[in-house]
Amino acid sequence: MTLPPRPNFPNHPGQPPYPGAVPPMYGAPLPPLPPPKSNAGLIIGIIAGVLVLVAGVCVAGVLAFGAYRHDRAASYAEDQGPLSAATRDDTYAAPTTKAAPTTPAAPPPAPARVGDCIVVDEAGAYLGPGNCNGTQGTYKVLSVDYSRDTCADSQSPYLTESGYRLCLELYLVRTFCYKFPSGPGWVVAASACKAKGTVHVIDIVPGAANGNNCTRDLKWNRWYQFTHPTVVYCVMQY
Structure with a gap:
């Protein structure tokens, strides 16, 4: 014989009655219900196990990714050869334009x-x-x-x-006529020989101090000494 399910009733501690609850059909009272077992430890253990499993998967993934990157870098290095300093981003410098050296201007003729x-x-x-x-x-x-x-x-x-x-x-040249300055100045060619103020060169004595060594074979009436270089001109002055 199957007994009906045990109903809740008002006098049973800890079990609030539900609508329509009635006292038991049999006279013997039912023993109190055992306290519910706590599942907290089981739940905590399950959560800890899941966390350990997840951590293990993450570590394995990181290690696998690192190995993958290492293999890719090694493969790239084999394909490309060693990087030179000129192609590295951390050593790149923008090229600078050097100014052309200035060439001194050539002197005029x-x-x-x-x-x-x-x-x-x-x-x-x-x-x-x-x-x-x-x-x-x-x-x-x-x-x-x-x-x-x-x-x-x-x-x-x-x-x-x-x-x-x-x-x-x-x-100056023998037999040619010139005009000497009366003071500081420059000797120039005479516009007309024997014109007043001109001289006709008769003799030239380099290094002389006076007219003592001027020619005696030709007529002259005056001598002029110039220095730097030192020279005496024996002349006919007009």
Whole structure:
């Protein structure tokens, strides 16, 4: 015989009655229900096991991924060869453009060469190249210096032209006529020989101090000494 299910009833501690509950059909009271067993330990153990399992899976995944990256890096290094410093991002520097070296400007052409005779006016202004045969040109060029330093003979005449210093010496020719300055100045060719104030060169005595060594074979009436270089011109003055 199957007994009906035990109903809840008001006098049973800890069990609130449900609607329609009635006292038991049999007179013997039912023994009290045993206290419910706690499942907390089981639940905690299950959770701990799950966490251990998850942690193990994560660690295995990290290790596997690291091994995968290592294998990929090794494979790439084998395919590409060793990286040079020039291709590494941490050593890359933007290329810089170097300024082209500045080339000094070439000096202009020199107005005359060493050994040339030049034409000047009475103030010493450069008038252009001449010649050394007496027809034009009264000074010979000793040096041409673009840096315009001093002449080898610091007392020699010089002029500056086109950025050059031309160091000079007086250069006159026998039988030609010139005009000497009455004071400081420059010797120039005479516009007309035997014109008043001109001289006709009769003799030239290099290194002389006076006219004692001037020629006795030709007529002259005056001598002039110039220095740097030292020379005496024996002349006929008009």
